[in-house]
Amino acid sequence: MDARLDAVRELWSTYREQGPDVALKLLDPDVEFVAHDGRSYRGHAGVERFFAEFVERGERFMASIYTFELHEPDVMVVGYRRIRSGDGTTRGDYLFFVHSFNDGRVSRIAAHLSREAALAEIAQRASPA
DSSP states (O other): OOHHHHHHHHHHHHHHHHHHHHHHHEEEEEEEETTTTOOOEEHHHHHHHHHHHHHTTTTHHHEEEEEEEEETTEEEEEEEEEEEESSSEEEEEEEOOOOOOOTTEEEEEEEEEEEEEEEEEHHHSOOOO
């Protein structure tokens, strides 16, 4: 099995079973999280801020994973994100999360609304500069 796939599976399993605060410890300290709308959150404090914004709005963020795919040099996670508001309404999107690595740890996660956009990012990262 590929170590990158193992790291991403462990990350999402930890997120699902123990929450984002525990999963955060598995990320590179200088991690960058790019939300599907392009907002960027840097470092552990930035990722904590991403999740805190939902709580501040009275919302609950949930994510379900369908599959993990190795695409050199990254791993793509295909999943479904749900956000439940304080009034009980839920909205959701399929998302394609590109996970990039530095020294074996996830150092960047970028969310995309389409598979094509995620694969384009991976291709750009994989091509020599």
